[in-house]
Amino acid sequence: MNWKEIYKNFPDYTVVNKGIDKEIISTRVTRTGLEFAGFFVHNNLKAVVLWGKDEFLYLKQFSQEEINNKIEKIFKTTPPLVVLSRSFPVIDLVVNLAKKYNITVISTKESSSSLTNYINTFLTEKLSPKEFVHGNLLEMYGLGVLLFGKSGLGKSETSIELIKKGHMLVADDAIYCSNVYNKIIGKAPKKFFGFLEARGLGIIDVGRMFGIEKIKESTHINVIIELVEFDSKVHSFERLGRELQYKEILGVKIPYFLLPVASGKKTSDMIEVIVAHLKLVLSGYNSFQELEKISKEIGEDE
Numbered sequence: 001m002n003w004k005e006i007y008k009n010f011p012d013y014t015v016v017n018k019g020i021d022k023e024i025i026s027t028r029v030t031r032t033g034l035e036f037a038g039f040f041v042h043n044n045l046k047a048v049v050l051w052g053k054d055e056f057l058y059l060k061q062f063s064q065e066e067i068n069n070k071i072e073k074i075f076k077t078t079p080p081l082v083v084l085s086r087s088f089p090v091i092d093l094v095v096n097l098a099k100k101y102n103i104t105v106i107s108t109k110e111s112s113s114s115l116t117n118y119i120n121t122f123l124t125e126k127l128s129p130k131e132f133v134h135g136n137l138l139e140m141y142g143l144g145v146l147l148f149g150k151s152g153l154g155k156s157e158t159s160i161e162l163i164k165k166g167h168m169l170v171a172d173d174a175i176y177c178s179n180v181y182n183k184i185i186g187k188a189p190k191k192f193f194g195f196l197e198a199r200g201l202g203i204i205d206v207g208r209m210f211g212i213e214k215i216k217e218s219t220h221i222n223v224i225i226e227l228v229e230f231d232s233k234v235h236s237f238e239r240l241g242r243e244l245q246y247k248e249i250l251g252v253k254i255p256y257f258l259l260p261v262a263s264g265k266k267t268s269d270m271i272e273v274i275v276a277h278l279k280l281v282l283s284g285y286n287s288f289q290e291l292e293k294i295s296k297e298i299g300e301d302e
Contacts (some may be wrong), residue, residue: 003081003104006048009122012108013083016090019104023079024048027124029083029116031055035074045079048119052112053087066094075101083119085112101104125185128178129250135171136196137186137219138162140275144170144186144219146254147271149227153261156198158227162266168216171205172196177221179250187218223255223278225271230260244281255281 002021007013026047034041036058045100082098084090084107097206098105108215135148136159147155163169171188172195178185181224189195194207194215207215224247236291247256257274261267280286 001122003048005105005126006081006119006122007106010118011107012110013106014108016084016095016105016107017098017103019098019102020078022046022078024080024123025127027120027127029123032074035077036070038073040077045077047073047079048123049074049079049082050085050115050119051082051088052085052115054112055216056088056212058088065209066296068097072097072101075103079103081106082114083108085115087109087112094137105295120181124180125178128180130176130178131250132176133175133186133249134173135175136172137175137188137221138167139170139216139219140167140272141279143222143275143279145244145271145275146175146221147227148224149261150229152199153227153229154157154267155227156196158267158271159196160198162271163206163210163214165268165272166214168214168219169194169196170216170219177249178253182252183219184249184252184254186221193217213267221249222282223257223275224249225257225259227259227267230262239240 001024002068003024004021006024007015015020024046029050029246030045030047031051031054032049033055036055037062059070062070071094078101082094082103082105084094084105086109088107090105090107094105097103133146133148135146136155138145138147138159140162149158159169159172170186172192174189174192175186176189194205195203196206197203245256245258246253248254255278259267259270
């Protein structure tokens with residue numbers, strides 16, 4: 001990934017100088033504090049450099065020649081991109097050195113703190129480990145719910161029922177997962193966003209059919225629910241709920257439930273119950289433990 005990806009996704013930037021398309025490999029911006037002080041860990045910067053108010057005030061205390069030397073030493077490391085916040089004016093010195101070393105420099109009216117959050121989050125998502133999974137992803141009661149299972153078990157039909165109940169569709173069939181700060185973020189590929197395939201009906205536009213508020217671009221995956229045809233020889237189910245089961249995506253453990261699908265059983269209702277139950281568990285309440293406590297109290301009373 002190079003600077004053009006950042007510029008494309010944050011169009012309020014102004015290109016001060018267009019340099020080489022050097023690859024960005026670091027997920028964190030650098031403020032070059034050590035480098036301004038003369039200490040260089042790397043002679044070949046591959047991170048986005050961000051300068052704002054702190055850097056500008058620091059440089060102001062030096063002579064023009066010293067400022068030139070400090071900035072030139074950093075530009076010699078050929079950073080892939082230098083971003084100037086609203087507090088770091090576009091001075092001729094920066095422009096001239098950027099042209100000399102073929103460095104891309106862009107400026108913006110955003111604050112340094114906002115830029116740090118925007119760019120770090122963007123880079124982390126873009127450069128983080130990724131994986132495609134097949135299933136349906138919805139957001140229910142504020143939790144991201146990944147439904148998967150064999151074809152023909154009614155995932156799409158169940159998803160439609162859940163959407164009609166007020167929940168939101170994030171992705172259908174192909175789910176693009178990324179590990180962002182050890183949380184799994186799921187989203188649909190851009191060209192498939194908002195669409196769902198219903199067996200016997202074809203492709204439907206969920207936003208147009210049910211309302212734009214029923215679709216969401218991405219969500220943190222909090223729970224995985226696998227739909228299965230019940231087979232006692234193959235599956236074993238947790239009956240008391242002593243503890244959560246987990247499955248991993250990109251090395252992150254996510255609560256996992258196995259849900260048997262049977263004729264006459266309202267799968268969408270059961271999924272709502274699972275998600276509501278999980279919210280209670282995550283808040284510190286466990287039904288099994290509460291029942292066990294009550295049973296002990298009854299036994300003591302007797």
